Amino acid sequence: MSSSVIDFIATEARFGARNYEPIGVVLSRGEGVWVWDTEGNRYLDCLSAYSAVSQGHCHPKILAAMVEQAHRLTLTSRAFHNDQLALFYEEIAALTGSHKVLPMNSGAEAVESAIKSVRKWGYEVKGVPDGQAEIIVCANNFHGRTLGVVGFSTDPETRGHFGPFAPGFKVIPFGDAPALAGAITPNTVAFLVEPIQGEAGVVIPPAGYFTEVRELCTANNVMLVLDEIQTGLGRTGKLLAEQHEGIEADVTLLGKALSGGFYPVSAVLSNNDVLGTLRPGQHGSTFGGNPLACAVARAAMRVLVEEGMIENAARQGARFLEGLKDIRANTIREVRGRGLMLAVELHPEAGRARRYCEALQAKGILAKDTHEHTIRIAPPLVITSDQVDWALERFAAILTQDFS
Ligand SMILES: *Cc1c(COP(=O)(O)O)cnc(C)c1O
Numbered sequence: 001m002s003s004s005v006i007d008f009i010a011t012e013a014r015f016g017a018r019n020y021e022p023i024g025v026v027l028s029r030g031e032g033v034w035v036w037d038t039e040g041n042r043y044l045d046c047l048s049a050y051s052a053v054s055q056g057h058c059h060p061k062i063l064a065a066m067v068e069q070a071h072r073l074t075l076t077s078r079a080f081h082n083d084q085l086a087l088f089y090e091e092i093a094a095l096t097g098s099h100k101v102l103p104m105n106s107g108a109e110a111v112e113s114a115i116k117s118v119r120k121w122g123y124e125v126k127g128v129p130d131g132q133a134e135i136i137v138c139a140n141n142f143h144g145r146t147l148g149v150v151g152f153s154t155d156p157e158t159r160g161h162f163g164p165f166a167p168g169f170k171v172i173p174f175g176d177a178p179a180l181a182g183a184i185t186p187n188t189v190a191f192l193v194e195p196i197q198g199e200a201g202v203v204i205p206p207a208g209y210f211t212e213v214r215e216l217c218t219a220n221n222v223m224l225v226l227d228e229i230q231t232g233l234g235r236t237g238k239l240l241a242e243q244h245e246g247i248e249a250d251v252t253l254l255g256k257a258l259s260g261g262f263y264p265v266s267a268v269l270s271n272n273d274v275l276g277t278l279r280p281g282q283h284g285s286t287f288g289g290n291p292l293a294c295a296v297a298r299a300a301m302r303v304l305v306e307e308g309m310i311e312n313a314a315r316q317g318a319r320f321l322e323g324l325k326d327i328r329a330n331t332i333r334e335v336r337g338r339g340l341m342l343a344v345e346l347h348p349e350a351g352r353a354r355r356y357c358e359a360l361q362a363k364g365i366l367a368k369d370t371h372e373h374t375i376r377i378a379p380p381l382v383i384t385s386d387q388v389d390w391a392l393e394r395f396a397a398i399l400t401q402d403f404s
Pocket of ligand 1: 050109143144194228
């Protein structure tokens with residue numbers, strides 16, 4: 001390591017709150033699936049900023065839209081109209097088949113906004129007595145880091161010493177439709193769930209789960225809120241992960257890849273009157289729906305479709321999954337994934353996943369461990385067959401070693 005690399009890392013550690021434990025690489029440039037560190041070493045990015053850079057690093061068309069818009073107008077606040085918001089609404093509604101859109105910035109803000117909206121819908125439309133609204137969530141969920149959201153996390157690390165928390169949430173197991181049926185009461189306004197639990201280690205529910213969930217929600221007048229912040233926009237090989245089961249959520253949350261990694265842009269989408277309950281002054285955000293965000297998101301959505309990235313995610317995801325399954329290694333407990341949202345779960349005796357990620361780094365691959373024993377793999381959706389094969393060779397070389 002050169003002294004400059006040590007300086008960046010040491011200076012971060014000295015001044016920064018230590019709420020992250022990054023792999024020891026300092027990145028300074030990115031293009032497509034590749035990133036380069038300050039010493040000029042090249043890596044295949046198999047994290048894509050937790051799926052925010054699905055369109056590939058520094059996509060030229062998103063970059064051009066951002067620069068062009070930054071020259072014209074960046075922020076007006078919602079006190080005035082701007083000439084990008086309507087176009088963003090029109091295009092995201094056309095893409096996703098939604099009727100109403102609420103633009104926000106971070107993913108957690110979209111989740112918070114959805115919680116506020118479904119509660120309001122519960123009181124004003126469903127007729128739940130004031131203050132009694134219940135929202136059902138799943139064990140091992142990840143919906144962000146704000147106080148409201150960590151309050152219904154089941155991870156002690158995520159919640160610990162951050163309370164007291166807001167009431168009104170009920171936790172059930174993920175992938176268990178009878179548990180949902182048992183948890184619904186007349187005061188239940190929504191079921192908030194990830195189509196695939198990403199942070200929990202790419203946990204895919206049993207086939208038919210969401211069909212049952214959809215039926216239960218409809219039968220009980222409960223809003224199905226799908227957090228597609230990570231699974232959405234092509235990551236799983238379909239535009240939205242809900243399409244794998246042919247269902248439609250009442251409320252869909254998007255973020256991350258909505259800006260292709262250029263800028264925080266999130267959105268709450270609804271195909272009913274949930275967002276319709278919000279009146280002027282009841283919710284907002286200084287930066288939400290700003291012209292720069294809208295121009296960037298419009299370009300990010302456009303290239304996703306125009307350049308066939310969703311179909312590519314399905315194709316390359318299948319290739320990657322097959323290749324991982326073909327690796328014969330005692331270290332591997334399970335390989336799973338859908339589209340380009342993949343994970344290798346190691347046997348506990350094989351040692352910590354972080355050691356494998358560090359070994360992958362030395363071979364030119366950046367991947368991230370999650371929950372001690374799982375390596376998560378989520379490259380940009382522009383990855384080619386040759387690049388998948390290149391990655392697989394390296395995964396095979398590392399996974400057949402023992403780092404216990
Ligand atoms: C990343 C993520 C969030 C939070 O998004 P932020 O932009 O980090 O606030 C919420 N839900 C899911 C499923 C996520 O993956």
